Amino acid sequence: MVLWWNTAGALDRQVDAAIRADATALVERMSVRGIPAVAAAIEDRMAVDVQNETLYLLLAPDGARLAGNLSAWPSEASGEFPWIRIPLQRDGAVSEARLFRLELGGGHRLLVGRDVAEKLRLRGLLSEGIAWAASASAAFAVLGAWLLRRSLERRLNPIYRTARAISAGDLTRRVPLSERDDEFDKLGITMNAMLDRIAQLMEGVRGVSDAIAHDLRTPIARARAKLEESLHAAHDEDSLRAAVEQGIADLDAIARVFQAVLRIAEVEAGARRAAFAPTDLAPVLADIAELYGASAEAREQHLAVDLPESLDLVGDRDLLAQAVVNLLDNALKFTPEGGTVRLSARLSEAHAEIEVADDGPGMPDADRRRAGERFFRADAARTTPGSGLGLSLVRAVASLHRGELLLRDTHPDAASPGLTATLRLPAA
Amino acid sequence: MRILLVEDDAEVARFVRKGLMEAGHTVEHAPNGRDGLFMAASEQFDVLVLDRMLPGGVDGVRLVETLRGQGNRTPVLFLSALNAVDERVKGLKAGGDDYLTKPFAFAELLARVEALGRRPAAEVPTTRLKVADLELDLLSRTVTRAGKKIDVQPREFRLLEHLMRHAGQVVTRTMLLEKVWDYHFDPQTNVIDVHVSRLRHKLDKGFDKPLIHTVRNAGYMIRAD
Numbered sequence: 001m002v003l004w005w006n007t008a009g010a011l012d013r014q015v016d017a018a019i020r021a022d023a024t025a026l027v028e029r030m031s032v033r034g035i036p037a038v039a040a041a042i043e044d045r046m047a048v049d050v051q052n053e054t055l056y057l058l059l060a061p062d063g064a065r066l067a068g069n070l071s072a073w074p075s076e077a078s079g080e081f082p083w084i085r086i087p088l089q090r091d092g093a094v095s096e097a098r099l100f101r102l103e104l105g106g107g108h109r110l111l112v113g114r115d116v117a118e119k120l121r122l123r124g125l126l127s128e129g130i131a132w133a134a135s136a137s138a139a140f141a142v143l144g145a146w147l148l149r150r151s152l153e154r155r156l157n158p159i160y161r162t163a164r165a166i167s168a169g170d171l172t173r174r175v176p177l178s179e180r181d182d183e184f185d186k187l188g189i190t191m192n193a194m195l196d197r198i199a200q201l202m203e204g205v206r207g208v209s210d211a212i213a214h215d216l217r218t219p220i221a222r223a224r225a226k227l228e229e230s231l232h233a234a235h236d237e238d239s240l241r242a243a244v245e246q247g248i249a250d251l252d253a254i255a256r257v258f259q260a261v262l263r264i265a266e267v268e269a270g271a272r273r274a275a276f277a278p279t280d281l282a283p284v285l286a287d288i289a290e291l292y293g294a295s296a297e298a299r300e301q302h303l304a305v306d307l308p309e310s311l312d313l314v315g316d317r318d319l320l321a322q323a324v325v326n327l328l329d330n331a332l333k334f335t336p337e338g339g340t341v342r343l344s345a346r347l348s349e350a351h352a353e354i355e356v357a358d359d360g361p362g363m364p365d366a367d368r369r370r371a372g373e374r375f376f377r378a379d380a381a382r383t384t385p386g387s388g389l390g391l392s393l394v395r396a397v398a399s400l401h402r403g404e405l406l407l408r409d410t411h412p413d414a415a416s417p418g419l420t421a422t423l424r425l426p427a428a
Numbered sequence: 429m430r431i432l433l434v435e436d437d438a439e440v441a442r443f444v445r446k447g448l449m450e451a452g453h454t455v456e457h458a459p460n461g462r463d464g465l466f467m468a469a470s471e472q473f474d475v476l477v478l479d480r481m482l483p484g485g486v487d488g489v490r491l492v493e494t495l496r497g498q499g500n501r502t503p504v505l506f507l508s509a510l511n512a513v514d515e516r517v518k519g520l521k522a523g524g525d526d527y528l529t530k531p532f533a534f535a536e537l538l539a540r541v542e543a544l545g546r547r548p549a550a551e552v553p554t555t556r557l558k559v560a561d562l563e564l565d566l567l568s569r570t571v572t573r574a575g576k577k578i579d580v581q582p583r584e585f586r587l588l589e590h591l592m593r594h595a596g597q598v599v600t601r602t603m604l605l606e607k608v609w610d611y612h613f614d615p616q617t618n619v620i621d622v623h624v625s626r627l628r629h630k631l632d633k634g635f636d637k638p639l640i641h642t643v644r645n646a647g648y649m650i651r652a653d
Binding site: 245248251252255256259263275287290291292294295297298318321322325329 | 613615619623
């Protein structure tokens with residue numbers, strides 16, 4: 001549009017400028033040499049105009065034509081404005097003229113003009129050209145947009161389908177990647193990571209509800225049965241009181257299991273990473289060793305401690321302490337009288353390792369793989385007290401710290417191989 | 429002691445109130461945070477027992493923050509069904525002095541309330557603690573019984589110090605675990621019992637009168653008789 005106005009406008013301005021220059025020259029001539037000179041000049045100009053574009057009409061005061069190639073004074077030229085535009089019939093063709101009216105004094109009137117048919121045609125061509133160009137570019141734009149949209153759709157469709165499948169409940173779906181490693185793949189990778197995380201959290205929630213469904217129901221049922229039985233069978237106050245006390249103890253145990261389950265879920269959700277701080281774990285471990293040393297002694301077990309001066313890492317002091325306590329608790333539980341439990345720690349370049357080794361019965365490979373699942377208790381451990389949640393928490397704490405829990409035999413070839421649990425954490 | 433209990437659960441409130449009154453305390457009860465705040469601000473209490481979550485727009489944490497803002501330093505024990513560690517920290521940061529998670533044993537609540545209410549004034553530093561013929565010197569960190577020096581390990585010293593500061597009061601296992609070992613989780617074993625019995629053995633050896641008593645279903649108490 002701007003282009004059109006500029007070019008077409010320039011054409012018009014060019015015509016007007018030529019007419020004005022022409023008229024000015026004629027007026028000058030008239031003021032110097034009078035009307036006949038003007039008429040002569042007009043004749044001259046018409047003679048040299050090969051394109052036959054110039055238009056003149058010089059009228060005497062009485063209306064007689066003195067010079068020019070216009071046959072009559074057009075009625076439009078008598079109006080108020082000096083510039084006019086009139087249709088023109090020339091050589092049998094319809095044309096258009098742009099005219100400028102001048103009063104030359106003494107009643108002489110002059111019209112100077114141009115046949116603008118050429119210009120109009122030019123302008124028509126220009127308009128047509130612009131129109132074509134505009135429609136062509138519009139067509140290309142539409143085509144381009146369509147192509148771009150189709151390609152976007154093609155790249156986004158898998159993401160869209162995945163998101164829809166997931167909102168419909170299928171959490172196993174992941175965004176397929178094109179291996180082009182472009183923005184869409186980056187989006188896909190981010191989405192997949194997010195979905196993995198959500199799946200992991202859902203798994204945690206499911207774990208908690210499974211745990212509540214299976215493993216809290218049993219002790220609740222047991223406690224309820226005991227209370228009901230004593231309600232019917234208790235014959236004196238003492239036995240009733242004992243039954244109530246037992247019931248309270250059972251409930252407390254249930255509350256403890258519940259708390260452990262929630263704690264594991266809390267750790268697995270990663271919410272506690274907020275409490276991470278640079279910590280020297282050596283004094284913490286020494287405290288734990290001291291806390292459990294007495295228990296070991298009371299059971300005629302030996303707790304050997306081998307700790308470095310300091311064990312710096314970034315983590316949650318309370319959770320790490322609880323993890324080590326759980327490991328130590330397990331070790332002492334499964335170590336026979338007279339046996340040794342060893343708590344040691346060392347710092348290498350990449351890792352801080354905390355190790356609890358016992359010489360108890362150890363753990364067969366199959367059990368070792370399942371150790372750390374919630375409520376899993378090896379058959380050999382069913383008779384000892386415990387909830388089967390200890391190692392789950394240790395494992396959860398390890399992964400919260402981006403570390404791992406490793407289990408191996410303490411004495412691989414002995415009859416009672418023992419178990420060594422290593423908590424390997426990234427060093428600070 | 430005069431205790432204000434702010435608890436919205438009627439059953440828990442009744443149970444706690446009855447228990448505290450049987451233990452010889454006067455108990456006022458407010459069922460929501462706004463009434464609780466009004467009573468706590470206008471009357472004198474020895475201990476406030478606050479539910480962490482309360483109806484009425486003013487929850488336990490807000491209540492304590494407001495009281496502390498007014499310069500009221502009455503000891504506060506939070507009761508809470510929220511078990512997350514951060515919640516505990518939030519409660520203590522707001523100005524609470526102790527935190528107890530529901531469900532709780534009444535003995536645990538009573539022990540903590542009494543420990544808070546009879547807290548020794550912090551302005552008067554003590555250098556010696558004495559129960560019957562047992563003496564604890566906090567400066568030289570020595571323990572003597574009837575003039576005879578008893579060797580204890582540093583942790584046993586702290587354990588004994590805590591028991592003696594609360595002489596005549598029940599101190600529960602979890603309180604010891606929190607105050608002496610600074611652990612805020614339950615090791616689910618009798619580790620504390622082993623330490624106490626070791627300490628007891630050292631103190632009572634050669635004397636016929638035991639000082640550390642086990643309180644059934646509750647914890648331990650050190651007393652003269």
